[in-house]
Amino acid sequence: MTESWDRSPSKVAVVDDDPAIREVLRELLHEYGFLALPCHGSEELLELEELESLDLAIIDLKLDGESGMMLAQRLRASFNFPIILLTGTGDEVDKIVGLETGADDFLMKPFNPRELIARIRAVLRRYKRVVPAERASPAPQASAAAPVNTSSTLLGDLTFVSEERRLLDANLREVNLTNSELRLLEFLIDNPNRPINRVELLEHLGGDLSRYMDRTVDVLILRLRRKIEPNPSKPLFLQTRRGKGYVFALETT
Structure with missing residues (x-):
């Protein structure tokens, strides 16, 4: 590239x-x-x-x-x-x-x-x-995110390349993420399949831990879902666990 x-x-x-x-x-x-x-x-x-x-x-x-x-x-x-x-x-x-x-x-x-x-x-x-506009191999249908290799994570038609800190679509075009969205996605990928509450997420993002900041995480989650989920209203990857927080659903082998 x-x-x-x-x-x-x-x-x-x-x-x-x-x-x-x-x-x-x-x-x-x-x-x-x-x-x-x-x-x-x-x-x-x-x-x-x-x-x-x-x-x-x-x-x-x-x-x-x-x-x-x-x-x-x-x-x-x-x-x-x-x-x-x-x-x-x-x-x-x-x-x-x-x-x-x-x-x-x-x-x-x-x-x-x-x-x-x-x-x-x-x-x-x-x-x-700028990345080549060649077609990537079709992504398999999945009910959750799947690891591609040690440095990439497959999210349906999207691929997150950890070493480059980039999210690519099926045509290898970069999906723009803000700094906070990028840090949130990296943290969730590094902590798959376990509930993570708002306090832990805010600590990672460097936020105020007061109760008034709960909505901060909710807004960031919503924005990230719009970029990685096929249907943000029915998320496959970034799931909510009532009373526990959020889970990044990652298939493991």
Whole structure:
């Protein structure tokens, strides 16, 4: 498999109501070969001529007017570019809820410039990876997920390749997963056929363990089911166990 990259610089929108932060990010992105498009807030971003061709949006969580979280949710509903949220609060609740909206990563201010660049490259690589469009061998009908080999897991017509951290469809095209969806799927695959409650899942995801965060897991499960289940309303793989949590149904030999 190969990666195909456009020779033109990746276009990165920087949405922050602090002009100093916008300028710092603009200079940093320029230094590393990206084209930065600074925006004061959501309205300025949505009016960008380049909006349809954006490669990435970096959004401050605490914007004036419409919050960064709400903006990320709107973008995720209409566009397919990755989103990185920035915050200065360190609030775990903000982090988990932000990832629920469909953001691909979350970074605390003040951040290490090299770490930000590394995360930008990582999410762009996930979204821009190109795989051959040849037909894969038909997947056998199964009532549960089945292991393909030590590094792959078969989910009906989908295959999760553990070493590459990628979910592929029957045509070997990548199914986009947000960072939280990817981590959740990996954890469930590593812990098959046993009930896992919300507290354990939240601990793995790094979330607040208060009772108010129970819905966080439910929302992530729902989103993941929509991507891996033939019929999300009647899940074969990611099953609910009333009073116990969730089970990833994995066939073993």
